[in-house]
Amino acid sequence: MKILFVVLRPAYIIHIRKIIISLRKKGNTVEVGFLDSHNKTEFDNGPVEYLMSETDGVLIRQIPNREDKWTNVVKAVRSVANYLIYFRDGHKSRSLAVRFHNKLPYFLLQLLQAPFVKKILNSVVGKAVFRYLERVIPEDKTILAWLQKNKPDVVIACPYIFSAVGEIDYVKSAKKLGIPTGAIIPSWDNLTTKGSFHVLPDTTFVWNDKLASEAIKLHDIPKESIYIAGAFKSDYLFAQNGSFDKGLFFDNIGLELNSKYILYLCSSANITSDETEFVKQFATTLANSPLTKQLKLVVRPHPLGTAMWEGFDMENVVVWPLDNVLPDNPSSERDYYYQLKYCEAVVGINTSALLEAAIVDKPCVTILSDKYKYTQFGLGHFHHLLNGGFMEISDDLDKAVAIIANITDGIDSRKVERNKFVKEFIRPHGLNKEVGEITGDYIESMTKSMS
Template sequence: MEKKQPLRYIASMAMLFLFGNLKFLRVSARFLDYHLVRDKRLDKYFKKYKPNLVFTSNIIVPLDRSFLRHAKKRGVRTVGMINSWDNITLSKYPFRILPNHLVVHNAIIKDEAVKYLDIPKEKIFISGLPHFDFYVTGKRSTREEFCTNLGISSDKRIILFASIGSSLNPTERQVLSLLDDAIVKEKLPKDMVIIFRQHPTEKTLVGDTNKSSNIIIDDSKTILTKENSYSEILTKDMEHLADSIFHSDVMINTASTMSIDASVFDKPVINIAFDGWEEKQFHESVSRFYKPSHAHYQPIVKSGGVRITYSIDDLIEVINLYLNDPTLDKKGRRRIVEEQCYKLDGQSGKRIGIFLLSLIKN
């Protein structure tokens, strides 16, 4: 299996190249979807409600594509939203059907939509990040309240380690263990505590590290099913996330959107580009996330707002640098916010609502 994986990686990169650069392939795929796909599951809803406009908030998922398909065949205008910054350039999901209008977070994604989705720029609306509105409008807990809630001393300095999950980085537990060891051996300050924030959709197995007094495992989310099969980030979870960033001293993650979240709060950001104590081939290593093939993360890499570390010694050194001077790379973090957030004014959701109403009225 391991011998086949490099070939799979090369094949996936080749497919990205072909669909990214050959417009006729993209157009053909959409033509075939429209004429060949038989989709009846939403018929009764369109017959019952007779919508004037259909808005889908995440056009990469099958249900949203189904709404777009039904609307298009009935001549109903559609608006779709790009939900995440990697949806277009990583092409994890096929854009076999497109809306009449597209809502995106920023100008970078707008340019990608014009280039790779063939959507006219006048049909694309930039909104900002609606889930970041809460960062502006929400009220933060006091440090004492936050620390008491997690059972840690309020005089501890905090490293917030934001997980991306084992499927993308299976060696996060190793990095966590190495950081714990660094605190024990006083390579990092003794007054440090690490909050390891589990990814909301995928739990990382942390092993014995959850027994360390230097580590808090934080799995804050709301479970909505008895089988624990579906969870969601609700208001109280967003409050806790915002508090976690606000009260942290340093943020660590692996090429995650959390680099943007931390920059909003002007918190130093460190990226992991090594595989714990393992040596992995490039196609398996997390170092691949920082290369041009992961185009969505290149603006972060080039921003000057994050430090990318390639070993545990690098990571320890940069943590200590930021603890001594948290203003380092402040200008780069500001650039990240300007490029990724469009307007950080708490009005992104409102802008989307006004845009949708304007389409209905016109």
């Protein structure tokens, strides 16, 4: 069987690497086609090199994007639909609609400011209009010809709902040709922070029941077309069963062996902007408490936010690592896992790293802050953290320090809830079931279900 993965950029291979490896082990032909060659970043190389080191025979190349005479019309129509999704009933990230302002023609943006226009376009009739427009917009002839020439048996798109053209048009053209299609929604926040489904794939892959519910309620995805797979990128955290010299690890970080430390996990810049001042306040509060003054604070920067930490200098605070932060190769995966494993607890504002800490069974603490109110309560995905039951939640620094003191004294009051959360949110098929393998098996079955 020949499976084509269509990704926005090579960096997204980090989410599907284990799926590809599983498919290759079973003798399938796998090709990865990426669309965007104009916005390459340092994060595009690591996932590709890691994949190629673990399996052979995977063709990775740039494939045509949509660039026909309909492209501008397609972008406008789909961008309006992406904007409107944020004003549907139950959407908890409404403020993020501003992201689409620069993608809309000025006259359309002005028209859409009227509440009654939003209401009409999000009604049953309005949704039908957008479905009709998508049907009358023709498939891109170049993409159709490319698929006809390369003859994939299945087309899987990822991340699918980020851009107005690209992966969507491969799914649209594949459906026209009768090729089974799927869309992998790679992260837990995508359904409430990105665009929408302009073309429905045959199968939509999500992490869990809660995200399936979002797909149904916010994006009108038919329940029967959703496959609950688990957290695609996190398989490596379950597989770290080897040993790594603890003394060497602490030496790498810059701590004395067996130092007790709290791990602060930074959020992305669009969540917290510059976290250095907040960390200074937190570190000072830790140091001033007689219950926690012996603790070190280790700060792990967000992969896209290392620059703000260069030159940061504060007693009892270590910033590490400043490079090789993204876990997209064996050494960075190992370092991240053991950085989590050896800490006493983790602290974060609103980051996927809190989920990853739960996988490693570490107590998790979040601090509700007026400074970050917009990017905590104002974003739909943060409610998965708040309502997950696995985190200690504090509304100020002093209370957070008191919670940490209890944790270091052996009081882990959220352990049962944390393990339950991991089973339900991260690996719903079972803790011993690799998400990459489960998803690969389902992709293999898609041609049979379509025949």
